Amino acid sequence: MLVSEISEFELINRIQKIVSPQNETSIESIKKLGHDLVLSIDDDAAVFKSSHTSNVVTTDALVENVHFNLEWTTFQDLGWKSIISSQSDIASMGCKPTFATITLGLRPDLPVDGILQLYQGMSKACHELGGTIIGGDIVASETFFISVTMNGSLPIDHTERQILYRNKLLPGDLLCVTGTLGSSAAGLHILKNPNLMDFNSSMVKNLIESHLHPSSRVSEGAKLAKLGVKAAMDISDGLMTDLKKMCSSSNVGANIFLNQIPISPDLKILFPNDWIEFAVSGGEDYELLFSGNEKIISLAQKTLNTQINIIGKITSGKNNVTLVDSTGKSVVPTYNGWDHFKSQEG
Amino acid sequence: MLVSEISEFELINRIQKIVSPQNETSIESIKKLGHDLVLSIDDDAAVFKSSHTSNVVTTDALVENVHFNLEWTTFQDLGWKSIISSQSDIASMGCKPTFATITLGLRPDLPVDGILQLYQGMSKACHELGGTIIGGDIVASETFFISVTMNGSLPIDHTERQILYRNKLLPGDLLCVTGTLGSSAAGLHILKNPNLMDFNSSMVKNLIESHLHPSSRVSEGAKLAKLGVKAAMDISDGLMTDLKKMCSSSNVGANIFLNQIPISPDLKILFPNDWIEFAVSGGEDYELLFSGNEKIISLAQKTLNTQINIIGKITSGKNNVTLVDSTGKSVVPTYNGWDHFKSQEG
Numbered sequence: 001m002l003v004s005e006i007s008e009f010e011l012i013n014r015i016q017k018i019v020s021p022q023n024e025t026s027i028e029s030i031k032k033l034g035h036d037l038v039l040s041i042d043d044d045a046a047v048f049k050s051s052h053t054s055n056v057v058t059t060d061a062l063v064e065n066v067h068f069n070l071e072w073t074t075f076q077d078l079g080w081k082s083i084i085s086s087q088s089d090i091a092s093m094g095c096k097p098t099f100a101t102i103t104l105g106l107r108p109d110l111p112v113d114g115i116l117q118l119y120q121g122m123s124k125a126c127h128e129l130g131g132t133i134i135g136g137d138i139v140a141s142e143t144f145f146i147s148v149t150m151n152g153s154l155p156i157d158h159t160e161r162q163i164l165y166r167n168k169l170l171p172g173d174l175l176c177v178t179g180t181l182g183s184s185a186a187g188l189h190i191l192k193n194p195n196l197m198d199f200n201s202s203m204v205k206n207l208i209e210s211h212l213h214p215s216s217r218v219s220e221g222a223k224l225a226k227l228g229v230k231a232a233m234d235i236s237d238g239l240m241t242d243l244k245k246m247c248s249s250s251n252v253g254a255n256i257f258l259n260q261i262p263i264s265p266d267l268k269i270l271f272p273n274d275w276i277e278f279a280v281s282g283g284e285d286y287e288l289l290f291s292g293n294e295k296i297i298s299l300a301q302k303t304l305n306t307q308i309n310i311i312g313k314i315t316s317g318k319n320n321v322t323l324v325d326s327t328g329k330s331v332v333p334t335y336n337g338w339d340h341f342k343s344q345e346g
Numbered sequence: 347m348l349v350s351e352i353s354e355f356e357l358i359n360r361i362q363k364i365v366s367p368q369n370e371t372s373i374e375s376i377k378k379l380g381h382d383l384v385l386s387i388d389d390d391a392a393v394f395k396s397s398h399t400s401n402v403v404t405t406d407a408l409v410e411n412v413h414f415n416l417e418w419t420t421f422q423d424l425g426w427k428s429i430i431s432s433q434s435d436i437a438s439m440g441c442k443p444t445f446a447t448i449t450l451g452l453r454p455d456l457p458v459d460g461i462l463q464l465y466q467g468m469s470k471a472c473h474e475l476g477g478t479i480i481g482g483d484i485v486a487s488e489t490f491f492i493s494v495t496m497n498g499s500l501p502i503d504h505t506e507r508q509i510l511y512r513n514k515l516l517p518g519d520l521l522c523v524t525g526t527l528g529s530s531a532a533g534l535h536i537l538k539n540p541n542l543m544d545f546n547s548s549m550v551k552n553l554i555e556s557h558l559h560p561s562s563r564v565s566e567g568a569k570l571a572k573l574g575v576k577a578a579m580d581i582s583d584g585l586m587t588d589l590k591k592m593c594s595s596s597n598v599g600a601n602i603f604l605n606q607i608p609i610s611p612d613l614k615i616l617f618p619n620d621w622i623e624f625a626v627s628g629g630e631d632y633e634l635l636f637s638g639n640e641k642i643i644s645l646a647q648k649t650l651n652t653q654i655n656i657i658g659k660i661t662s663g664k665n666n667v668t669l670v671d672s673t674g675k676s677v678v679p680t681y682n683g684w685d686h687f688k689s690q691e692g
Contacts, residue, residue: 004454108350143489
């Protein structure tokens with residue numbers, strides 16, 4: 001069987017079965033060094049405790065022509081985004097970024113100036129949103145790739161319980177999201193189909209900017225944790241995909257109220273028929289998806305300087321994620337790829 | 347200017363100038379999270395303190411057809427070696443491996459079984475020599491690559507001063523090495539030139555095994571640190587290259603006594619004219635290069651269950667690394683690549 005014939009989920013599942021048993025004795029000996037493994041898989045980042053500090057670590061790779069295209073992005077934006085996506089995983093655990101290591105696989109025909117601009121973008125993202133680059137490795141490769149490993153931690157006076165996990169969704173809780181959804185996916189769609197759009201339009205520019213230069217919700221994640229939110233994840237693979245992962249981890253279901261999903265005006269105007277598709281199935285908005293009871297959510301909406309929208313409710317229906325339209329009807333996509341939605345009776 | 351037109355050293359130098367200034371304010375805010383950056387470049391691993399623990403982190407990437415060849419290596423050996431090389435960087439700081447994250451870039455036509463064997467090799471290396479895999483990322487890539495980020499730490503009761511650094515060589519100290527040198531490079535040479543050798547010979551097999559399935563000196567590194575050794579580095583790029591880096595960091599020089607370099611009998615017999623070249627310029631033996639005064643070295647030779655040889659002496663001649671032959675004459679390589687050595691008068 002080839003890698004192309006198996007899903008990533010299934011491959012990781014098989015890998016876990018190999019890694020986990022041999023891990024156990026290793027973890028015991030690592031305890032003697034003062035570190036305790038709390039969570040190693042099934043979330044945005046792994047969690048370990050060292051003395052009084054709770055630490056998280058996440059790793060993300062960007063590969064040319066898979067995750068980015070040098071015809072569309074500047075090196076500086078590429079560096080920025082490579083850090084943002086890792087910060088976002090740290091933020092979704094309620095932690096702040098600390099130390100990053102960068103591995104680059106470089107084609108020999110890449111411009112040195114480009115690589116320096118890449119690091120300028122990385123440094124800027126660290127400077128503005130947290131974390132610092134402390135090491136790395138540069139190797140030759142026929143395919144250009146960037147691999148970022150980012151550590152993060154809760155402030156010393158926090159407790160382990162204040163880390164935000166995927167598996168803490170509770171039935172009855174409100175499902176919320178920071179910012180707006182779908183703009184990044186729409187920006188990518190425009191970049192892939194330049195004939196569709198006028199690149200001089202500021203609305204088009206805004207959507208493209210959302211894709212090439214997103215932000216990470218670092219301060220929001222830490223604040224939500226302090227307010228008592230327990231469950232969070234960042235939306236990097238799209239609302240539906242990521243919510244399904246959260247529900248599966250938490251053993252619950254969810255209803256999403258389509259008309260409550262926050263959408264930027266630019267997206268609604270430029271894609272009057274497709275905006276909901278971008279919002280539900282698009283990815284790379286790096287917004288936080290989280291839940292809490294009414295009191296906590298109301299407090300969060302009042303205290304955070306960030307738009308927070310209630311977009312659904314957690315249910316006890318295990319792994320059953322349902323989209324509900326404005327008339328109260330549940331809707332399902334007609335086929336793979338979420339190209340369209342169809343009303344479903346009952 | 348293209349990446350191919352600049353040395354890795356020069357590229358990293360330019361990157362540092364970009365990263366360092368912006369790092370400063372980030373490091374201040376990270377202090378509030380309870381972490382203190384001790385050393386971020388110029389060694390095998392970066393060092394940071396969290397509460398009472400001194401931590402190190404290193405990252406290494408292996409790229410197909412640059413660092414490995416699937417015609418020569420099994421997936422299991424490849425996984426094993428990818429962990430060993432990271433453990434070795436941790437060992438050379440006097441620390442023990444703790445948490446590893448693995449990023450894989452996979453060609454779609456790679457066999458799933460191979461990837462599982464890769465993880466078997468990784469898990470085995472962690473199990474036998476330390477560390478545990480706690481996370482990672484798997485992405486599609488036209489070029490197969492493996493990126494390992496490994497954390498390590500000193501035991502809680504150790505102090506920061508017991509970390510082994512590259513820049514602690516002192517004039518007058520003895521220069522030592524664990525194990526033997528050159529076997530890995532000779533093994534690679536045989537793999538690249540299969541017509542040269544009989545693959546059924548056990549001597550040939552031993553050298554190839556040295557290249558494909560090396561070990562890391564994890565327990566030795568920690569023991570040397572406890573005995574009072576201050577300066578160490580692992581030999582991954584070859585004795586001469588790595589010693590020059592250490593001397594440059596420490597602002598000292600060194601004399602290497604060629605006839606004292608430990609060589610395996612297999613290497614001497616199979617390559618009667620070239621063994622010294624493999625030992626001095628070959629890489630990937632993952633032995634520890636370290637220094638100390640006579641008392642400490644004598645203690646290390648008595649207490650460690652590992653061959654430790656004195657191969658030279660640290661001098662005050664800044665950055666001046668000299669090879670000395672059995673007659674006491676200094677020798678220099680005739681040209682790039684260390685193909686031959688030539689006696690030098692005086």
